[in-house]
Amino acid sequence: MxxxxxxxxxxxxxxxxxxxxxxxxxxxxxxxxxxxxxxxxxxxxxxxxxxxxxxxxxxxxxxxxxxxxxxxxxxxxxxxxxxxxxxxxxxxxxxNVAAAGELARSILDAGTEYGRNTAGRGETVNLEFVSANPTGPIHVGGARWAAVGDSLARILEATGVNVVREYYFNDHGAQIDRFSKSLLARAKGQEAPEDGYGGQYIADIANEVMGAHPEVNISELSDTEAQEFFRENGVNLMFAEIKKELDDFRVHFDVFFHEDTLHKSGAVSQAIETLRSKGVIFEQDGATWVRTTDFGDDKDRVIIKSDGDAAYFAGDIAYYLDKRNRGADHVILMLGADHHGYIGRIYAMTRAFGDTAGKGENHEILIGQLVNLVRDGEPVRMSKRAGTIVVLGDLVDAAGVDAARYSLVRAAMDTTLEIDLGLISSRTNENPVYYVQYAHARTKSVDRNAAEHGVTRDVFDPSLLDSEADGELLATLAKYPEIVSQAAQLREPHRVARYVEDLASAYHAWYGKSRVTPRADEKVTATHQARLWLNDAAGQVLANGLGLLGVSAPDKM
Structure with a gap:
């Protein structure tokens, strides 16, 4: 049952x-x-x-x-x-023992559907995460959001929610100017501007842009023309590289949204007029403001500056309205620790539109904390490619995709995370991802061994799963659907990671006390068969849980 x-x-x-x-x-x-x-x-x-x-x-x-x-x-x-x-x-x-043991049959009948539910059916959630500026590789903090965000999307989908994964490119504004100036400087053999971007990747992109356009001689262009040339081509190359990094990390987006389109399409003006119709827009000191203090903010916010340019907050307003107009019932925005001060103004803007803001409401903001990498007890602070920061590619090169994703998602996102590169790349039980993956591989090894000894699942008597070890493993397997529901409701993917570790522990303990194959002087019994069902049920749930984290479940280690 x-x-x-x-x-x-x-x-x-x-x-x-x-x-x-x-x-x-x-x-x-x-x-x-x-x-x-x-x-x-x-x-x-x-x-x-x-x-x-x-x-x-x-x-x-x-x-x-x-x-x-x-x-x-x-x-x-x-x-x-x-x-x-x-x-x-x-x-x-x-x-009774038979009813408890029936869980093994239920799990195997359900297969990959075990643990999933339909609680969120009919809801569309727009989940925006990572959203790094297209001015450099994804840093390790962004990598955490990639792993956590994608896992959260998978978990929400496991509860029936229609999830739209979205990446927002900040390709409008001063940071793009600094990026294009940095590329131009490197192409000329000069150092990057004082407020520009450094690292080997800038030189690589500048060289790639020039190599793709041999017909262009930048010395014949004005600084403005040359900068625009690198803006157009350099940003596209950086954009393509970020996409590839994410794809290689098993993170795929449904929508790549460009900030620049909000300004070119008139969406910013439309959003302002929508708020104006609600009576929350006012003019003061030559600027246009939104009265966010009426909705819980600590001060009112400028959206059109006195020089006529749109403030950054204007883009936030237009972007939220655009998401809602595209059919999102709930908008979840995942931001880094340095964005904590944005919550008040963003939630106030949401309420100004007549929506609700907060956990589980129309607009929900999740704030994550930093990631620190160590190796041999010493902090890792530099990237060979990016210079002053450690990037996603460094972490994957050191540990692989599985270990990197699992390590980034197994701690609560609102806590600072320290990752020991030596530990997560080791093949020992002290490495959590290895410990869990090994448990799954062990279930498959038991399968192969059982087949060699003639133990099959042709017959199943659940009442024979009556040992204490059987009961403990069944009890752990039964918790999985509740864990999935909690992880979705609380927006906490780490609950799934901690659960599969508990399940791996229960399985390894069961394996040490239970025999699926007969000894040399024994015949195959119904008990052996019943335990094969339980073994396979454990393997299925381990695979299901790892799948929600975007981590592979290997058959062999």
Whole structure:
């Protein structure tokens, strides 16, 4: 019996009690899904629910009395071995061995769908992440957002959400001017401007631009013409390189949105007029302002400066409205630690449009923290290519895509992350990604060994999964759907990473105590077959969890 099946049975038992009059409620009072959780101690049973405490007051009784009525119904199920009412009204439920073991069949029947749900069906979420300026390679902080953002997208999709992955290119403004000037300087053999960009990649792009356009002699161009030449061609090359870096990192976007289009298309003017119609635009000191203080901001914001140029905030306004007009029910924006001060003004702008802002609302901002790399206990601060920063390519070169992605996503995004390059590139159990991938590879090795010994899944008697180790592994497997739901609701992909580590630990412990293949003097038994089902179920869930993190599940290590 899966947690979902138990939840449905509890709800059916409540409905039966309502119909026969033993519980005074209406069907509308009963939640669509009854939450069941693992008790902290296995001694208290396989599952626990607090539904009696939720509904007792509405039913005009106390939680323990409510629970005693419900328990009578639950104990009619042959799948439930016993129930217990604990504390103020918790109902602890112990399944019989066969019902618990049936989970292995349910997992293998569901395959890659195990753990997925439809809670978010009908919702469209625009998830914007990374969005590095097209002026250089993706730094290691951006790499964290690439791993976390893509994992969050996969997890949201596992709950039925339609996710639009979006990358915003800041290709309008001063940083592009500095980038093109830096390319021009390198092409002339000069040092980069004081406020420009350094690193070998600038020289590489400048040389590539010149190589692709042998007909152009920059010495014959004015500085303005030469700078525009490098703006057009250099930005495109940098853009293409960033895309390739992300593709190689298994991060793929549905939309690459260019900031410049907001200004060229008139979207900025349209957004301002939309706010003007809502009465929140005013003129002062020759500039155009939006009254964001009416919506929780600490001060009003300029959107058109006194010189007639659009302020950066004007682009933010137009971009949000554009996303909503494209059909996004929810907009999730992932930003780095240095953007914490933007939250107030962005949420105020959202409310000015008449939308809601905050966790789970129309506009939601997630702030991440920095990444520090160390090797042999010493900080790694320099890139061979980028000069002053460590970039995504450096991390992948040192550890590979799997280890890099897993290491970047396994910690809560709002905490500073330290990654030991020596550890994550090692093939030891101290390396978390190796530990989990090895567990999956071990399930496949058991499969191959079982086939050689004639152990198949032709027969399955779940009642034979009766050892303590079997029970512990089944209990861990049963938690996976809840973990996926929590990770989606809380926007915390690291929960999936920590779960697969727990599952790997439970599997390795089970493997050390359980035999799937017979000894030399034994024949194949139904117990061997039942444990093969459990082995394969563990492998399936490990693969499913790693898949949500964009990490491979190898058959061999």
């Amino acid at each position: 899966t947690p979902e099946e138990l939840s449905a049975f509890i709800r059916a038992s409540l409905s039966e009690s309502i119909v026969d009059g033993t519980i005074s409620l209406s069907e509308d009072d009963v939640p669509t899904e009854i939450k069941v959780e693992r008790p902290r101690s296995r001694e208290h049973g396989d599952w626990s629910t607090n539904i009696a405490m939720q509904l007792a007051k509405k039913a005009g009784t106390n939680p323990r009395a409510f629970a005693s009525i419900l328990v009578e119904k639950l104990e009619n199920s042959s799948d439930i071995a016993k129930t217990d009412i604990a504390g103020p009204g918790f109902i602890n439920i112990t399944l």
